[in-house]
Amino acid sequence: MTAETETPQATTGSCCSPSGSCHDGAADQPGAVTTVYQVKGMTCGHCEGAVSEELSGISGVxxxxxxxxxxxxxxxxxxxxxxxAVRAAVDEAGYELVGRA
Incomplete structure (x- = not known):
């Protein structure tokens, strides 16, 4: 490829957001935390929704x-x-929190 036909590639950003992230940027704010948990018993979209709804009710999520x-x-x-609080929310949804992944 010659210099005349090279197209510079962007090194930051994306079509999703200026930071290059496809989420709302909440985790990019000072003090923000992203935690991944392992939950036992989810088998479908309904399960995902139930767990998400309960966890979303925790203050600060x-x-x-x-x-x-x-x-x-x-x-x-x-x-x-x-x-x-996370364990209680997952239990309320009807599933089991195994722990952090």
Missing amino acids: TSVKAVASTGLVTVDSQAPLDED
């Missing part, structure tokens, strides 16, 4: 993404979460 096929739940929050 800014986003939740549950994936039934892996059992992983990614939680973005303004500060570290109390694991007992």
Whole structure:
């Protein structure tokens, strides 16, 4: 490829956001925390929704993404979460918190 036909590639940013991230940027804020948990018993989209809804109710949680096929739940929050509160929310949804992934 010659210099005349090279197209410079952007090193930052994306179509999603200026930071190059496809999420809302909550985890990019000072003090923000992203924690991944292993949850046992999720098998479908309904399960994902139930766990996400309960975890979203915890004070300081800014986003939740549950994936039934892996059992992983990614939680973005303004500060570290109390694991007992996370466990209680997952229990309320009808599933079992195994721990941090």
